[in-house]
Amino acid sequence: MTAGALTIQQAAQTTGWSARMLRYVEDAGLIEPLRSPAGYRLYGPAELQRLRTLRALLAEFDIGLTDVGFAQRLHRDADLRAAVDHWFAAAPRRPEHVPAADWLRWEQDKHQRLLNPTLLDPYAFKETA
Amino acid sequence: MTAGALTIQQAAQTTGWSARMLRYVEDAGLIEPLRSPAGYRLYGPAELQRLRTLRALLAEFDIGLTDVGFAQRLHRDADLRAAVDHWFAAAPRRPEHVPAADWLRWEQDKHQRLLNPTLLDPYAFKETA
């Protein structure tokens, strides 16, 4: 069995994680090793490489496992990705060279323009209970 | 002043957030309203709309503000985005129709193939202290 895949302890020492964390990473859905018939986790070279790069990723950008988990969700759930992208697309990216006061006036003007009786009042709030 | 932009309390009631949360959302870097000369937050229609869609986003997908914050980081930091994408690209997306045992053998074979003396041993771990 020492042939092709490493056991969790060996994988831990070879990647710098702890065995506990390897299970935790698996719970997070990030790296799910194969199992032996008896249920032992078997880490192949691909998993080991991914574990190392994951470590580097977390360290280099100071992010958490949950962040990568969310990125994975973003990566897989097209609806979520679309919704988030759409939200960012609505960002009021005011140009830096416009003084805040002027931009406020422009915002106010836009508000007036938006007060079209055929549209809902943008100030209204309906509780989505 | 009741003309074009709403004060924090009004914005809160009109969007369903609390004033406290509006400040928190601002701290998270997600929605940063303009300020009056005296420092009062001024929420325009764009901010209000974004606040509402943000609420819907969090509720619909059961995600947190930090998740959206991370998505924003992903959205802005090209290096981070590239690193994360690269990590996902290395995912061992084994096809579902291949039995685990066979796939393990394939992995082992790949491991053997990778044991090229010109490459680093994929099992090696160097502490990046």
Added chain:
DNA sequence: TTAGCCCGGACACGCCCGTGTCAAGTAAAT
């Protein structure tokens, strides 16, 4: 001027994240 908003800062509190450790049961190695 006085009542009512706003500001930043802080304390509090419950819940989740990351991590170690321990326990009871099963598999592997010697």
Added chain:
DNA sequence: ATTTACTTGACACGGGCGTGTCCGGGCTAA
């Protein structure tokens, strides 16, 4: 057969997230 390693499950605990609340001080409108 015994020791070692793996499994799941749990308790613990420091830190951050999400949120309310209260404070002391500045702004604003009646």
